[in-house]
Amino acid sequence: MVLTEDARAIDTRFLGFTVSPHEECAVEEAVRLVGAHGGESVVLTLGPAEAEEQLRDAMALGVDRGILLRTDGAEWDPQATARAVAAAVRAGEPFDLLLFGNESADAGNFQVAVRVAHALGLPVVTGVKGLEVADGRVTLRREAGNGWEVFDVALPAVVAVREGLNLPRFPSVPGRLRAKQKPVDTVAVAPEVGGLEMLRLMLPPSAGKRAEVLGAGPEAAPRVVEILETMGLVRR
C-alpha cells in the first residue's frame, strides 16, 4: 500500500475500487431473496460520485435500483455514516430486511449496522453467515466457538452479514447492460461531525522478511523435509 503525501488516504491513482467482500454477499443475498420471495431490492452506498460504479456492479447482479448518498469523498466517521444512512432509509419505501456487510474492509468500524438499527428502532444481528426467511421472520446463524448460534427475529430487521453467507455470482454481460438502464437516485449529503476523527494513516513496520530460497522445482523437496524434521513434524 502507498499513502498520499498528507498520509490521510491510500494513493488510489493506480488502483480500482470494488465492493467489499462482506457487502458482496449482502448484495447476492438480496438478489436471491427477491428471486425466491418476490419484491424489490435496492442498493445504497455513501461515497463520492464515482461510487455509482459500485452501485451499477450490484445492479448488474440483479438489484433493481440504487441510492447514492454523495459525499465530497472525504472520510466519514461511523456515527455520521449511520445517521445519513438511517435518514435515507427512513425517507424511502418500507422494507423487510436491511442488509449490511459486517464491517468494511478498509475502515473496519464494526458499528454502522447497529447504529442504524437503533436509529430505526429495529432488531439487529451481526456476524451472520446463514439466513432463512419464512412467515414474516428471519432465522440467522453465526459462528460461535466451535459451532453456531441461532437467532430468530421478526421482520423488519437489520442484519450484518459476513462473507461465506453465500457464493456471489459473477456479473453477466446482459446483466451489465441492464444495469446501465436502472435508476440511481443521487442525494448530496454533508457529514455531522462525530467524536472519532481520523488524523493520519501509517504503514505498520514491515515484517522485513526475505524468504530463504530452498531451491527450484521438485528437487528442493528434501530440503523441505529437513525443515519438517527440525520442527518435529516428521520424525525419523
Next chain:
Amino acid sequence: MILTFVEHDRGTVNELSFEALTFGRRLAERVGAEHRAVLIGDAGRPLADGLAAYGVATAHLAVDDRLDDYAPAAWGRSVAGLLRTLRPAVVVAAASDRGSEVLAHAAAMLDAPLAANVTEIADASADPAAPWTLIRQRWGGSLLEEARLDAPVKLLTLAPHAVRAEPAPEPGPVALETFAPEFDDGDLAVRVTDRVPASSGKVSLAEAKVVVGGGRGVGGPEGFVALEELAGLLGGAVGCSRVVTSNGWRPHSDQIGQTGTRIAPALYIACGISGATQHIVGCRAAKRILVINTDPEAPILSHADHAIIGDVRTVVPAITAEIRKVLAATGG
C-alpha cells in the same frame, strides 16, 4: 475510572478478555485511575474473583434472569446503564464478535463515538474531558490509523493480540457489586434461541498446527487432492485463498484471510498463492511460512521464511513422496 467489559458465554470467559483487562489495568496505572470490570448475567459471578490479577478492585455484575443467555441489545443496554451511573473515562472490550457488538449497542444507545480495533493509546490525558489520540487498525491490521477520540466516556475495542495478557504479581481482593439493569422487551427481540455444534471431526483451520494453503496456482479443485495428502501426512488442515472460494473450488470455511479464517499454525505452506493483502492478514500469525510459487517476485515471499520456486503441481507431490520415503525408512 477505567471500566473493562469481561466477556463470557454462560460462564466461560473469552480469553481475549484477559488482553482487554491487561490493557485496562495499564491504562488505569498510566492515568492514575481506578480499574473496574463489568460482567453481564449471573453466570459471570464466579469469574469476578479471578479479575484481581488484572488490578480490578470492583466488579459490577448485571443480574437479571433474562441476561443468562446472550442477548446483544440487552447486554449493551446493561453496559450503557452502568456507564450513566459510573461515568468512567474509558470503557475497554476485546474486539471479539460479542465485544464489538455489545459496545456498538452501548455506543448507539448513548450516541457516543466508538473506536474499534485499537492497538494503543498514543496520548492519554489525565483530564477525562480532553480528547485522546489513539492508534487503530484498518484493513485487518495492514494499515494503522492515528485517530482522535473526543467524548466524555471513551468507548473502545482492543484489537486481538495487540497486547499480551499478563496478570499482576500481587492481586488484591475484588468487591462484587450487583446491579439490576433496566431494559425493555425490544432489547430482548434478539437472543440466542438455539445452538448447533460444528459438524465435522476435521482438524480446525484456526487451531491446526500445520496448514497447507492453495491458491490460483493449484489449477483447479482437483489440484487440492495433493494438498490434502500432504496435510494429512503432517496432521494438518487444508486452507485456500479468496480466489479459490470465489471460483467455487473450495467452500468458504476453508478460506484464509481478512474475511475468512485467521490462522496461527507452527507452519504454513502456501502453495500457488501470490499474497494479496486480504490473504496476508489471515496468515500473518503463522510462526513459519514456506512458499511454493513459480514467481520469485510474488508479494507473499516478503512475508515468508522459506521458498521453493516451482510449480505446485510437481513440487507438492515430490514433498509428499520424500516424507513417505523417510517414514518408510523408519517404519513410521
